[in-house]
Amino acid sequence: MRHFKEFLSRRDALKLGLSAGIASWGMSSLAIADDKSLPLIKKKIPSTGEELTCVGIGTNSFTLADAPNIQAVLKRMNELGGTFIDSASAYRESEATIGTAITTLGMRNKFFISSKISGGEKDEKKMGDLGGVKSFDRSLERLKTDHLDLLMVHNMLNTNGLMPKLQEWKRAGKIRYLGISTAENSDHQQLAAYMKKYPLDFVEVNYSIANREAEETVFPVALDKGIAVTINVPFGGKHEENLFLNNTGNRVLPTWASEIDCASWSEFLLKFVISHPAVTLAVPGTTKMQHMESNIKAAHGVLPDAAMRKRMAAAWDA
Numbered sequence: 001m002r003h004f005k006e007f008l009s010r011r012d013a014l015k016l017g018l019s020a021g022i023a024s025w026g027m028s029s030l031a032i033a034d035d036k037s038l039p040l041i042k043k044k045i046p047s048t049g050e051e052l053t054c055v056g057i058g059t060n061s062f063t064l065a066d067a068p069n070i071q072a073v074l075k076r077m078n079e080l081g082g083t084f085i086d087s088a089s090a091y092r093e094s095e096a097t098i099g100t101a102i103t104t105l106g107m108r109n110k111f112f113i114s115s116k117i118s119g120g121e122k123d124e125k126k127m128g129d130l131g132g133v134k135s136f137d138r139s140l141e142r143l144k145t146d147h148l149d150l151l152m153v154h155n156m157l158n159t160n161g162l163m164p165k166l167q168e169w170k171r172a173g174k175i176r177y178l179g180i181s182t183a184e185n186s187d188h189q190q191l192a193a194y195m196k197k198y199p200l201d202f203v204e205v206n207y208s209i210a211n212r213e214a215e216e217t218v219f220p221v222a223l224d225k226g227i228a229v230t231i232n233v234p235f236g237g238k239h240e241e242n243l244f245l246n247n248t249g250n251r252v253l254p255t256w257a258s259e260i261d262c263a264s265w266s267e268f269l270l271k272f273v274i275s276h277p278a279v280t281l282a283v284p285g286t287t288k289m290q291h292m293e294s295n296i297k298a299a300h301g302v303l304p305d306a307a308m309r310k311r312m313a314a315a316w317d318a
C-alpha cells in the first residue's frame, strides 16, 4: 500500500510539514479498542509545525446534564491520542461542559481547545467589535482557561471587524492560533478570499465524501497559503435530514476497505476526509463513547493514497 505522501508534490509536502514522513508515528503503543498495533496518524499545522492527531471531536451537542459522560468521553479520547476539541460560544452549554470536564480531570494542557467567537450580526457596520469581545471573555470564563489554542470567527460573521481583535489577542498570548469557520458551500468563495487577505493559521470548513466542493475552492488556497484545515460535518451534519451516515445501513462496506484499516462506514468516511492533502483534521460530533472510539480509530493505520481516494469516491457515488 502506498502512502499518500507519494502523490503529494514536494512543495505541498513541505507546506504540510510531511517531509520527514506522512505523520508522526510515535504513539503506536496507544491502546485502541480492537487493534493495539496501528500507528496514530498526525499532521502538522503549517504555520508552526505543531502536530495534531487527524481526528478530534465536535461538541455542538454537549450538555451540562451529560457532564459525567462527556468527562469520560474526553478522558478516553485523550488516552487514544485525540486532543482537538471543537467548540463555539454559540453552542449553548458546550463550552461550560468542556470547562467543567477538563478542570475536574486536571487535563487543560493535554487538550487543544478550539472555540469560535460570535460576531452576532451579519451587518458588519452595526456590529463594531463589542459583541466579539464579550463573546471571547465569556468563552474563557466558561472553558475555565486563560487562553485558547485556537479562536475562529464563527460562520465568517463580522470577519473584517473581528480580525484585528483576534490578531491583538494572538500577540498578547490569549490565543495561540486564529482562523475563520463556515459550514456552507455558499460561503466557500468568500472564505477563500479571506484566506488570501488575512494571515490565518486555520480555517474550518464543511467537507465530506458526499460533498466535495471544498476541493475546488478552499483547499487549493489552504495549500498555497499554508493554512491548516479543520473539517466540520464530516458525516453531513447532526440533523437527521443531512446525516448521510444514516443512509449507509443497507450498503455493504467494500471488502477492500480493510486495505486502509477500515472496519466500518464511519471510519471509511473519516479516512476519506482526512486523507486529502489540504486537510489537517476532522471533528465529527458525538457524545457517545462508542462513536468517539470508532472515530478516533480512523486516525490510526494506513491513510488512503490518491488512487484509493478515487476508488472510495467512486464506490460512494455508485
Ligand SMILES: NC(=O)c1ccc[n+]([C@@H]2O[C@H](COP(=O)([O-])OP(=O)(O)OC[C@H]3O[C@@H](n4cnc5c(N)ncnc54)[C@H](OP(=O)(O)O)[C@@H]3O)[C@@H](O)[C@H]2O)c1
Pocket: 057, 058, 059, 060, 061, 086, 087, 116, 154, 155, 181, 182, 183, 204, 231, 232, 233, 234, 235, 236, 237, 238, 239, 243, 245, 266, 283, 284, 285, 286, 287, 288, 290, 291, 292, 294, 295
Ligand atoms: N459553522 C461551523 O463552524 C460549524 C457548523 C457545524 C458544525 N461545526 C462543528 O463540527 C462538528 C461536527 O458537526 P456535526 O456534529 O453537526 O455533524 P457530523 O459530525 O457530520 O455528524 C454528527 C452526527 O453523527 C453521529 N455520529 C458521530 N460519530 C458516529 C459514529 N462513529 N457512528 C455513527 N454515528 C456517528 C452523531 O450521533 P451521536 O451523537 O449519536 O454520536 C451525530 O448525530 C460539530 O459538533 C461542531 O463542533 C461547526
